[in-house]
Amino acid sequence: MATPISHEIEEPVEVTANAAIPFKGRHARLSSFARYREKRRFWSDPVGYMSQRYSNEGVLSAFGAQHPEYVFAFAPELNKQLNENAVLFHWSASRKWTRPSSSLNILRASIGNMDGQEYQIRKTLMRPAFHHDVIEGARDKMISRTDEMLSRWSDNGVRDVHLEIRKLVHAISMAAVLGVEEQSVVDSIYQLVDDIYTGSGRPLAMLLPFDLPLLPFRKVTRTADEMVELLRSIIQQKRRDGGVSCDMLSMMMHSKTEQGVSLSETELVSEIYNIMGHDTTISALIWMLILIAIHPKAQAKLVEELSGRLRGGAPTLEDLNQLPYLDAVIKEGVRLMPPQCFSRRLNVEPCWLGHYDLPARTTIFMSSYITHRLPDLYPQPLRFIPERWDMIKPGSYEYFPFGSGVHYCVGRAFALLEMKIVLAMTLQRYKLAFAPGQRIDRMPGARLLLSPKGAVAMKIEKHDGRFSSSRVRGDISQMIALS
Numbered sequence: 001m002a003t004p005i006s007h008e009i010e011e012p013v014e015v016t017a018n019a020a021i022p023f024k025g026r027h028a029r030l031s032s033f034a035r036y037r038e039k040r041r042f043w044s045d046p047v048g049y050m051s052q053r054y055s056n057e058g059v060l061s062a063f064g065a066q067h068p069e070y071v072f073a074f075a076p077e078l079n080k081q082l083n084e085n086a087v088l089f090h091w092s093a094s095r096k097w098t099r100p101s102s103s104l105n106i107l108r109a110s111i112g113n114m115d116g117q118e119y120q121i122r123k124t125l126m127r128p129a130f131h132h133d134v135i136e137g138a139r140d141k142m143i144s145r146t147d148e149m150l151s152r153w154s155d156n157g158v159r160d161v162h163l164e165i166r167k168l169v170h171a172i173s174m175a176a177v178l179g180v181e182e183q184s185v186v187d188s189i190y191q192l193v194d195d196i197y198t199g200s201g202r203p204l205a206m207l208l209p210f211d212l213p214l215l216p217f218r219k220v221t222r223t224a225d226e227m228v229e230l231l232r233s234i235i236q237q238k239r240r241d242g243g244v245s246c247d248m249l250s251m252m253m254h255s256k257t258e259q260g261v262s263l264s265e266t267e268l269v270s271e272i273y274n275i276m277g278h279d280t281t282i283s284a285l286i287w288m289l290i291l292i293a294i295h296p297k298a299q300a301k302l303v304e305e306l307s308g309r310l311r312g313g314a315p316t317l318e319d320l321n322q323l324p325y326l327d328a329v330i331k332e333g334v335r336l337m338p339p340q341c342f343s344r345r346l347n348v349e350p351c352w353l354g355h356y357d358l359p360a361r362t363t364i365f366m367s368s369y370i371t372h373r374l375p376d377l378y379p380q381p382l383r384f385i386p387e388r389w390d391m392i393k394p395g396s397y398e399y400f401p402f403g404s405g406v407h408y409c410v411g412r413a414f415a416l417l418e419m420k421i422v423l424a425m426t427l428q429r430y431k432l433a434f435a436p437g438q439r440i441d442r443m444p445g446a447r448l449l450l451s452p453k454g455a456v457a458m459k460i461e462k463h464d465g466r467f468s469s470s471r472v473r474g475d476i477s478q479m480i481a482l483s
């Protein structure tokens with residue numbers, strides 16, 4: 001495993017939208033070794049690296065400026081260009097180091113790695129899985145699983161809420177995506193997903209993605225074999241059962257284009273693997289609970305709204321439209337801590353981006369984490385202020401926790417429903433505060449996902465109508481204003 005590189009930012013970085021766009025970056029001429037080192041710094045801590053790059057070099061910068069290799073674009077007008085022109089800026093940036101038929105490639109060959117006509121066909125075939133009837137049909141599963149979790153919490157003790165939320169979201173996802181409720185199957189899928197995710201996020205696995213003895217990447221490929229095998233067996237079992245159930249996999253199995261094209265078994269494996277992880281929802285929910293524990297006034301105001309409308313119960317779909325403060329808390333939470341904190345694009349032809357003349361296949365990064373902190377767009381950007389949403393209505397390239405343009409998140413409605421149900425039920429029943437000495441640091445490593453590292457221990461107490469400030473340490477103080 002590569003040695004994690006320490007974060008170099010001591011103070012919160014307030015990013016400024018109108019900082020000068022530099023042409024002569026300090027990485028204008030870099031040797032191969034220096035470029036490798038720079039990439040390694042980026043992949044070891046993307047959020048720390050991008051924050052520092054922004055504060056030093058502004059909204060557009062690159063390293064290897066003569067022949068830019070990595071370009072960082074944070075301004076809304078650049079996000080617009082990169083997201084709207086899907087013909088020029090492709091998603092499928094990853095080079096294929098493994099055999100096309102390898103399990104890892106099957107798991108990666110989802111809509112998230114496609115462009116052009118292939119992408120359009122795949123999107124058409126996936127659409128029925130995200131129909132609002134399917135999403136609304138998942139509501140009962142969300143409620144019953146959340147209720148089970150909260151009943152286990154009734155001991156007024158200290159719990160690792162990160163683990164609890166991970167298990168909850170995973171169980172909801174298995175039921176809604178695969179129609180699988182049996183705990184042993186849920187647990188084994190959970191373990192495999194976690195092993196692949198953790199293994200492939202290690203910097204050494206990212207930098208040396210070769211299926212060779214002694215390299216950590218080999219273990220990832222073996223786990224991927226097991227995962228593909230397991231998903232194939234679930235699909236085959238569904239085919240044998242014959243009936244149509246209302247889970248997302250069944251919807252995709254029966255989906256056809258007007259020309260009669262449908263998804264093969266291998267394509268189904270790719271797509272369900274892509275949508276069943278739900279790590280983004282886990283991350284959104286855990287940051288939300290952390291933010292609420294840090295901000296007692298927001299917690300009190302939210303509980304008042306929830307109890308006033310729901311009287312302790314689970315929300316109906318109608319209720320969910322009548323909870324404006326819950327809406328604002330979620331919007332503000334994913335502004336400040338967007339689960340997918342950056343995206344990558346690759347230009348298929350040479351092109352200009354700002355003042356950079358880019359050769360074909362340059363890697364370009366956008367970041368909701370940085371754009372959401374531009375003070376011209378969001379005054380006091382590091383502060384958690386749900387009330388700001390009464391006053392602002394940012395455009396889709398200024399605020400894009402769910403992406404924007406062609407690849408906009410198809411799972412947004414599902415994720416929002418789940419987040420609202422879990423938060424509404426949890427906060428009506430319990431008051432949350434950090435356990436003494438709790439640290440919150442971001443997870444290091446090569447991840448698109450912004451997630452806290454390790455356990456988040458919280459005291460779970462019944463409400464007594466009093467909410468006090470709950471202290472926490474760690475590099476969270478670089479990412480949000482704690483007081």
Ligand code: HEM
Pocket residue numbers: 111112123274275276278280281284338339340343344400401402403404406407408409410411412414415
């Ligand atoms: C809070 C939760 C979630 C967040 C923050 C989130 C965020 C995103 C973002 C930022 C993108 C665009 C990536 C890019 O442009 O590079 C995206 C795409 C996507 N998301 Fe989500 N997502 C969430 C939940 C979900 C869920 C629950 C599902 C499935 C059930 C899902 C399925 C997808 C798919 C399939 C795409 C690709 C869409 C396309 O290429 O057309 N997401 N998501």
